[in-house]
Amino acid sequence: MAKYHIWTVGCQMNKSDSERLASGLDQLGLAVTDRPEDADVVVLNTCVVRQSAEDTATGMLGTLRRGSTPRSERLLAVMGCMVGPRQDDLRRRFPHVDVWARPQEYAPILRAVGDRLGIDAEGCIGQLIPGAPAVATFVPVIHGCDKFCTFCIIPYRRGRQVSRPLDEVVHETALLAGRGVRDVTYLGQTVDAYGHDFESPRDLADLLYAVHGIDGIERIRFLTSHPSDMTTRIIDAVAGLPKVCENINLPFQAGDDAVLEAMHRGYTHADYLDLVSSIRSRVPGVAISTDLIVGFPGETDAQFERSLDMLREVRFDKVHAAAYSERPGTIASRKQPETVGRDEKKRRLAAVAALQERIQAEVNAALLGAELEVLVDGTTRGAPSGRSRTDKLVYLTGGNVDVGDTVRVRITGTSPYSIQGEVLAPATAGRRA
Ligand code: SF4
Secondary structure: OOEEEEEEOOOHHHHHHHHHHHHHHHHOOOEEOOOHHHOOEEEEEEOOOOHHHHHHHHHHHHHOOOOOOOOOOOEEEEEEOOOOOOOHHHHHHOOOOOEEEOOOOOHHHHHHHHHHHOOOHHHHOOOOOOOOOOOEEEEEEEEOOOOOOOOOOHHHHHOOOEEOOHHHHHHHHHHHHHOOOOEEEEEEOOHHHOOOOOOOOOOHHHHHHHHOOOOOOOEEEEEOOOHHHOOHHHHHHHHHOOOEOOEEEOOOEOOOHHHHHHOOOOOOHHHHHHHHHHHHHHOOOOEEEEEEEEOOOOOOHHHHHHHHHHHHHHOOOEEEEEEOOOOOOOHHHHHOOOOOOHHHHHHHHHHHHHHHHHHHHHHHHOOOOOEEEEEEEEEEOOEEEEEEOOOOEEEEEOOOOOOOOEEEEEEEEEOOOOEEEEEEEEOOOOOOO
């Protein structure tokens, strides 16, 4: 039996794309293997959001160069954000790659595999939905992005915003529930812009209301939100629908207004704080996480301090900070020359990490003794573990628990990055913690 291996780097969208491609390869009768050297079909699902991610992908391409392994008949495909609309340069640099496919473009890969195996791919592949999904699974609902932040390559690689039809998402969610999914996260680069591109515009709240009644689904989340698209209607849906988790990822990217303007983010420091306050007043106990860039071109020490101010003011549950990395083809790469050196970016990242670790330690410590609802989704370092509704990683003790169980837990210990909980009793599905 022919085997395939999919190597994935990057965001949840890429992970989800890989699951969907795997579903197509399964339907073609291929078996999965963990070892690329044993595979007849190897697919690299790439990310170019930062130079380090692109370097990882090109390094992997180097090790897979045809002729350097015994599998000279192997079909090698590259998909994801490394593949833009023009591929001439990539084809010249990597002639050993058989297929190039843009994000979510599964057909060229499946067709090439079908041709190689003598199977009519179009005739035997149904919907690309994971056959054995994890208990907590991602579902992309909007592709691309219209925002064109000056530092970001995504709109050039994933294209303009296109939302999937609402009834298609509802149907897929029901199918996934039937396959054991309990926690679904709707994905988009700007997920809160969902539906804005329809002929009769809808919004993310419509989607949340539409999927809420699906049996089997206990938790609903969405990721990633743009502050400019987060509306009162969406916040009210989070507040009012019991299955929608009180957990919002809301990148602020920079704390200083001049830097935000240079990034073309479309809001100010004060706008962002107002939005957080509106969310917190409507959704008690909500966990807010964020993304932040340090060392954007022109960012001074004083402007960077405004980002630290934002961390102190909001006290996020989680922060993903990255050093600015110039991406050829973006507005910033053409018009905003780098001014912050590598050592200074490292210093700023370390300052963010130290401050946020203190804040997270305090935020999590406040949970000591509380009772939370945890969905068991696997084991971490040998112990059963799961996620709270607010997406805290919880290590469990006591009780006999299985993946897919939802249990009530008393918090017995906390750290900045995880919490420990003693299992009390099975919880009722769909209830708030
Ligand atoms: S909102 Fe900005 S950072 Fe996010 S994907 Fe779109 S362009 Fe990139």
